[in-house]
Amino acid sequence: MTVVGFIGLGIMGRPMAVNLVxxxxxxxxxxxxxxSAGDLVAAGGRAAGSIAEVAAAAEVVVLMVPDSxxxxxxxxxADGLLAHARAGQLLIDMSTxxxxxETAVAKAxxxxxxxxxxxxxxxxEKGAIDGTLSIMxxxxxxxxxxxxxVFEAVGKTIEHVGPTxxxxxxxxxxxxxxxxxxxxxxEALLLVEASGVDPDAAVRVLAGGLAGNRVLDLKAANMLARQFQPGFRIDLHHKDLGIVLAAARDAGLSLPVTAVVAQLFVAARAQGLGSLDHSGLLKVVEGLSSTR
Amino acid sequence: MTVVGFIGLGIMGRPMAVNLVxxxxxxxxxxxxxxSAGDLVAAGGRAAGSIAEVAAAAEVVVLMVPDSxxxxxxxxxADGLLAHARAGQLLIDMSTxxxxxETAVAKAxxxxxxxxxxxxxxxxEKGAIDGTLSIMxxxxxxxxxxxxxVFEAVGKTIEHVGPTxxxxxxxxxxxxxxxxxxxxxxEALLLVEASGVDPDAAVRVLAGGLAGNRVLDLKAANMLARQFQPGFRIDLHHKDLGIVLAAARDAGLSLPVTAVVAQLFVAARAQGLGSLDHSGLLKVVEGLSSTR
Amino acid sequence: MTVVGFIGLGIMGRPMAVNLVxxxxxxxxxxxxxxSAGDLVAAGGRAAGSIAEVAAAAEVVVLMVPDSxxxxxxxxxADGLLAHARAGQLLIDMSTxxxxxETAVAKAxxxxxxxxxxxxxxxxEKGAIDGTLSIMxxxxxxxxxxxxxVFEAVGKTIEHVGPTxxxxxxxxxxxxxxxxxxxxxxEALLLVEASGVDPDAAVRVLAGGLAGNRVLDLKAANMLARQFQPGFRIDLHHKDLGIVLAAARDAGLSLPVTAVVAQLFVAARAQGLGSLDHSGLLKVVEGLSSTR
Amino acid sequence: MTVVGFIGLGIMGRPMAVNLVxxxxxxxxxxxxxxSAGDLVAAGGRAAGSIAEVAAAAEVVVLMVPDSxxxxxxxxxADGLLAHARAGQLLIDMSTxxxxxETAVAKAxxxxxxxxxxxxxxxxEKGAIDGTLSIMxxxxxxxxxxxxxVFEAVGKTIEHVGPTxxxxxxxxxxxxxxxxxxxxxxEALLLVEASGVDPDAAVRVLAGGLAGNRVLDLKAANMLARQFQPGFRIDLHHKDLGIVLAAARDAGLSLPVTAVVAQLFVAARAQGLGSLDHSGLLKVVEGLSSTR
Structure with a gap:
């Protein structure tokens, strides 16, 4: 039986580790x-007291932590994985x-x-619990x-997309x-609402055509109700758009629309909305056209 | 048997009229x-020689013409529908x-x-031929x-979304x-291409998650192959974004991202791409980061 | 002595007419x-009771009215200038x-x-009173x-820039x-304010270099003090940016940055700031990054 | 006589050091x-063989180097200034x-x-040679x-704007x-050119009003002639806009228009224009609306 180390037992990591068990x-x-190891132990896994202990025991080590x-x-x-690693081990970083x-980690x-x-x-979180994550x-x-x-234990759509x-x-x-x-x-929902249209009917018909998308399917109803319980937090999406624009800059790629979207996420955090679900971005767009 | 008049037998109108027959x-x-009436007549419909003839014969008249x-x-x-209309007739404008x-038409x-x-x-065009249009x-x-x-003969998703x-x-x-x-x-495909990633694998995994959308499903493969046969022409989408921004302006609604997108459609036409499928917008974004 | 008709005696037109006298x-x-003709008459001009009266008397007619x-x-x-005009008269439209x-007017x-x-x-208004307008x-x-x-009586910088x-x-x-x-x-002032910098010193040093501009010279102090007495109203600048983008669209010209600026002016009006001086746009940008 | 060390004798640093002499x-x-020390020595200054030598000799040390x-x-x-510094010395970083x-440097x-x-x-470069720099x-x-x-020897507008x-x-x-x-x-020049207007007359009248700015005064003629000899290179302005957006992000400030401008500078570099004067950005905007 393969021993899998798992470092990072937060909202995402915990159910993923349980699915591996x-x-x-x-x-x-x-x-x-x-x-944080409670769920894992209850499911039949083990809790390590240190990274060194994980490194000593595991053939494969999965990471799921917040940021670079x-x-x-x-x-x-100093007391990290590579300080205790053995040749032949496999390290899988599932963090964003x-x-x-990743290049620096791979080299070291x-x-x-x-x-x-x-x-x-x-x-x-839902995909992590259900074991239906998309993995790139x-x-x-x-x-x-x-x-x-390992990937099949936690995900459904699994694709090898290229090198490190x-x-x-x-x-x-x-x-x-x-x-x-x-x-x-x-922007579309606000246009519909501002024009005296039945927004629920509008969402149904928009979802049925070329405009159809998963955000509309999963989040439009909550957006119309102004309910933004996370979900995936604006703070994290803001961090991720920083990665996007830095990667584009490195690739010499101009992304005019993404750059504007990223500024609206900056605004969302500045407006104190950072802990809302990312669909809470609607409040920024709405505020742009509302009297205070 | 209800007599339906149909004015405008272009790429969209022709198959819709046939489906009504x-x-x-x-x-x-x-x-x-x-x-243009050939297909309709072959299917068992009739060809009128004038709008007046349509107005005289029909209980319901459908319009499918290019622009306002x-x-x-x-x-x-002067010799239009209302000049020859009878009280009680129903006029359905399916143009964009x-x-x-529409308000002016309704009033008159x-x-x-x-x-x-x-x-x-x-x-x-495909939805018109298959009788699977979304109708708002x-x-x-x-x-x-x-x-x-009438709607059920030409469409699948049919929603009454509000007043005139x-x-x-x-x-x-x-x-x-x-x-x-x-x-x-x-922007996403160009980022992937510029970074040495397998774009087909990337599209598969993107389509499986919250990023999934109909454009990715139906058009990404052609966009990666730089094939932009219409489809729905950039010229028409440009016209439609003019309607969007005018409607938003009237509603007092600021749409920062749509405004940038609209300018990229202006650029597409200026670059001579107006007759390509709207997914040809990719060429504008690509050109922004390419040496000439 | 040339007889000059003057139609439109508002904030701009009134002092211009007086300067002509x-x-x-x-x-x-x-x-x-x-x-509205009070100032003109007090200065020695005449008040007409109708456009026809102006047309009958004047060799040159100046227009200064709000919109197209x-x-x-x-x-x-029906009872307008051309209905009463004589061949050889000169019509000068100084409206924006x-x-x-203008093409339609010229043709008629x-x-x-x-x-x-x-x-x-x-x-x-200041340029109109002082007779120092720029005229294009x-x-x-x-x-x-x-x-x-006529132009020299009301303006300082006067340029013939092309055809109708x-x-x-x-x-x-x-x-x-x-x-x-x-x-x-x-954006620059907000960056400076948000970073604990002395904004007055910053404005002085910015004004001295390549960043120097008339808005900074004339309006930055009021913007820092959040005083936005008109001046030139946001409502009017909003109208003018509509003209800009329509002209660019007609010319097949993509203006990505102006398009975003125009949306911020839409937002300013929606936020109830339409009657402030156009420098009040700062409040929209500030609101984007402020908790409500 | 105060001994001033000067590290970085490039296009900017060389004439500044000479002016100090x-x-x-x-x-x-x-x-x-x-x-690179030739001009300085010819003017009566001294050339050091190492940073340590500068640190040993100088009371004040000026830095003028390309990047962070x-x-x-x-x-x-390891062999830098602080390794050889004495208490009481003053280090002036004039780099961008x-x-x-700067905070990290100040702390160390x-x-x-x-x-x-x-x-x-x-x-x-001109301001450096003439000793008329603006210094913040x-x-x-x-x-x-x-x-x-020291500042008065190299600059004209000199402002203390806040802490480190x-x-x-x-x-x-x-x-x-x-x-x-x-x-x-x-964008303004392209609009004027696209519309059959005399661009030189347009620039004259624009420069005379509220639209007036130093870029128009100093660069518009070259922009109209499509001459973009540096000057200040697009590569460097691109780097600087990275600093701007990072500073704004740190300050929680959304800068929608600057973000779009920054993407156009990314495009300029990707189009191979990085070594042109920053006014060469016009070529990117022009390319957006031109057939290839």
């Missing part, structure tokens, strides 16, 4: 906050971070004989083959699309 | 170019025009006892009820979404 | 509101309207043997020569620049 | 490329870098008893007083304004 893996999890500095600390830090972070890992994949996900994987084909059983960093690029493209479509749906 | 209506069609001035000429012109045009029609609906469609209808509920059999003009507002929202999503998909 | 012209003015429909009514209306309006006037110039101005003139060179003494409509194009370019620079100055 | 300072300069990493290396590097760089310097100012400049200074008031004679980092914030605001105004002037 259910799929038959021997999972040893670590979180900075020990109480977290990945760097966990992997490259910059492609540069290779020097120790450790292989790496970047494998960020889409699908949110960058790295070597043979490592992707090795990791496939490619997973993060596709995740960036994903966040570009989702953020932008939220903005467009906001 | 197939559904059992007695259809009498008129086009400025008499040869065409509607005004056909309906309000401004809400103001009411003075003659003629009822009106605005009922623009989404779904393109503005007008009185009882007129919508009267017209339902409401159909055009929802169509505007539809074009806002489609145009904007085409732009976002362009 | 001071320069030695025999001025006969008309306003829809008779009481006003120009059309005054010139082309669309180039199309030519049919009566009446010559026309479009000659919109920049400089505001479209039309024939010989008509410009004829009108020069050219004056309005340059005025559009002027409003594009002023609106956009107000937005940029707003 | 002319003003009576004993200047000891260092450049990575020793041949250069500042960090020169100041914080992030406010964060303070630990050694070294005082710092950030003092970026505006005015370009962040840091303690007493250090500003100490440095004033404030100088860089104001420089960021300067680049926001200059980059944005270049874009607006491009």
């Amino acid at each position: 259910k799929a038959g893996f021997d999972v040893i999890g670590y979180s900075r906050r020990p109480e 500095p977290d990945v760097e600390q966990v992997v490259l830090g 971070v910059t492609p540069q972070t 890992a290779a020097a120790k004989g450790v292989r790496t994949l970047d494998a960020p996900v889409s699908g949110g 994987v960058g790295g070597a084909a043979e490592d992707f083959a090795t990791a496939r059983p 960093g490619a997973g993060q690029i596709v995740k960036a493209a994903n966040q570009l699309l989702v953020g932008g479509i939220i903005e467009l749906v906001s | 197939k559904a059992g209506f007695d259809v009498i069609g008129y086009s400025r170019r008499p040869e 001035p065409d509607v005004e000429q056909v309906v309000l012109g 025009v401004t809400p103001q045009t 029609a009411a003075a003659k006892g003629v009822r009106t609906l605005d009922a623009p469609v989404s779904g393109g 209808v503005g007008g009185a509920a009882e007129d919508f009820a009267t017209a339902r059999p 003009g409401a159909g055009q507002i929802v169509k505007a929202a539809n074009q806002l979404l489609v145009g904007g999503i085409i732009e976002l998909v362009s | 001071k320069a030695g012209f025999d001025v006969i003015g008309y306003s829809r509101r008779p009481e 429909p006003d120009v059309e009514q005054v010139v082309l209306g 309207v669309t180039p199309q309006t 006037a030519a049919a009566k043997g009446v010559r026309t110039l479009d000659a919109p101005v920049s400089g505001g 003139v479209g039309g024939a060179a010989e008509d410009f020569a004829t009108a020069r003494p 409509g050219a004056g309005q194009i340059v005025k559009a370019a002027n409003q594009l620049l002023v609106g956009g620079i107000i937005e940029l100055v707003s | 002319k003003a009576g300072f004993d200047v000891i300069g260092y450049s990575r490329r020793p041949e 990493p250069d500042v960090e290396q020169v100041v914080l590097g 870098v992030t406010p964060q760089t 310097a303070a630990a050694k008893g070294v005082r710092t100012l950030d003092a970026p400049v505006s005015g370009g 200074v962040g840091g303690a008031a007493e250090d500003f007083a100490t440095a004033r004679p 980092g404030a100088g860089q914030i104001v420089k960021a605001a300067n680049q926001l304004l200059v980059g944005g105004i270049i874009e607006l002037v491009s």
Whole structure:
């Protein structure tokens, strides 16, 4: 039975680790906050007291942490994974971070004989619980083959999209699309509301044609009701759009519309909406045309 | 058997008129170019030699013409529909025009006892042929009820969205979404291509999550292949975004992202791409980051 | 002594008409509101009771009215200028309207043997009172020569910029620049304020270099103090940006930044700021990043 | 006679160092490329062989290097300024870098008893040669007083704008304004050119009113002639707009128009225009509306 280490047992990591146990893996999890391991242990997994303990026990180690500095600390830090790693181990970073972070991690890992994949996900807490995440994987084909059983335990749509960093690029493209479509749906709904149209009927007919999209299907009703319980927080989408624009800048690519969308996310945070679901961007667009 | 007049037998109108015949209506069609009536006659319909002839014969008259001035000429012109109309007739405008045009038409029609609906469609030539158009209808509920059999002969998703003009507002929202999503998909595909990622794999995984949308499903493969056969022409989408921004301006609504998208459609026409499918907008975004 | 008719005695027109009297012209003015002629009469001019009276008396007629429909009514209306005009008269439209309006006016006037110039101005109420307006003139060179003494009585910078409509194009370019620079100055001042910098010192040093501009010189202090007494109203600048974008659309020209600025002016009106000075746009930008 | 060290003898630094000699300072300069010190030595200054030599000799050290990493290396590097500094020395960074760089430098310097100012400049090569730079200074008031004679030798408009980092914030605001105004002037000139207007006459009349600005005065003629010899390179302005948007993001400030301008600079570089003068941005805007 493969031993899978799992570092980062937050809203996403916890149910993913549990799904790995259910799929038959021997999972040893670590979180900075020990109480976060409760669900994993209850499901039949083990709780580690340190990163070193995970490194000692696991053949494959999965990371699911918030941001690039977290990945760097966990992997490259003084008492981090690579300080305790063995040649032949496989490190799968499922966090959403910059492609540069993954390149740096891969280089440092290779020097120790450790292989790496970047494998960020889409699908949110619900996808993590249901084991239906979309997974976009960058790295070597043979490592992707090795990791496939792990991915199948937590995801449904699983694609090897290119070399190291490619997973993060596709995740960036994903966040570009989702953020932008939220903005467009906001503009469309506000136009409909401002014009005395029945918005529910409008959403039904819009969903049936070329304008149809998942944001409209899953979020329009809540947007019309001005209910923005997270969900995926504006703060995180703001961080992700920073990654998008930096990646585009590095690639020499001008993204005029995404740049405007990113500024509206900056506005959302400045308006104190950072902890709302990203569909709460509608409030920024609405505020633009409302008396105070 | 209800007699349905049909004015405008172009790419959209022709198959719609034929579908009405197939559904059992007695259809009498008129086009400025008499040869356009060939399909209709072959299917068992009749060709009229003038608008007056249509007005004399039909209980319900459907319009499917390119732009607001065409509607005004056909309906309000010296030898137009209202000049020959009878009280109790129902006029259904399925063209995409401004809400103001529909209000003006409705007012002039009411003075003659003629009822009106605005009922623009989404779904393109394919939807017109297959009889699967989405139809967004503005007008009185009882007129919508009267017209339902006509709509069911040509469409699948059929919604009464509000009073006169409401159909055009929802169509505007539809074009806002489609145009904007085409732009976002362009930006996302270019990011992926510029970064050495497998674009086909990227499209598969993007389509599986919250970023999923109909443009990605139906057009991304052609966009990656740089094939932009129409389809729905950039020239027409440009016209429609003019309607969107004018409607928003009238409603006192600021649409920052749609405004940028509209300028990119202006650029597309200026670059000589007006007759390409609207997904050809990708070439404008690509050109922005390419040496000449 | 040349007889100059003057139609439109509002905030701009009144002092311009007075300056014409001071320069030695025999001025006969008309306003829809008779009481508006008080200043003109006090200065030695005459008040007309109708447009027909102006047309009968004047060799040159100046128009200074709010918008395109006003120009059309005054010139082309049933009892308008052209209904009473004589061949050889010169009509100078100093209003800010669309180039199309001027083309239509010129065509109708030519049919009566009446010559026309479009000659919109920049400089505001202060420039009108001081006789220091900038005047951008479209039309024939010989008509410009004829009108020069009139222009010199009310303006300082006077340029013949091209054929009929050219004056309005340059005025559009002027409003594009002023609106956009107000937005940029707003963004710059907010950046400085948000960062704990001394804004007055910042304005002094910014004004001294390549960033220097008239908006910074004349309006930055009031913008920092959040004082937005008109001045030139947001409502009017909003109207003018509509002219700019329509002219660009006609010319096949994509203006991405102006389009965003125009949407911020739409927002300003929607936020109830329409009667503030156009520098009040700062409040929209500020609101974008403020909790409510 | 005060000994002034000068590190960075490029296009800007060389004439500045020479002007310090002319003003009576004993200047000891260092450049990575020793041949760069030729002008300084010819003017009566001294050439140092290492940063350590500068640190040993000088009471005040001026930095004029390209970017944040250069500042960090020169100041914080193993053999950098602080490794050799003495308590009481004053370090003046006149480079354009992030406010964060200046904060980090100031903190490290303070630990050694070294005082710092950030003092970026505006005015370009011409201002450096003529000694007429605008200088925006962040840091303690007493250090500003100490440095004033140095600033007066190289600049004309000299302002203490706030604490450490404030100088860089104001420089960021300067680049926001200059980059944005270049874009607006491009849009305005293209509108005028596309409409058959005399562009030289248009520029004259625009310059005379509220639209007047330094970019129009100094660059419009070259822009109309499509001559874009540097000047200040697009590559550098691109870098600076990165600083602007990062500073705004840190300050929680949404800058919608600057964000679009920044994407157009990204496009300019991608189009191979990076070494043109920043007014070459016009070519990007022009290309947007031109057939290829």
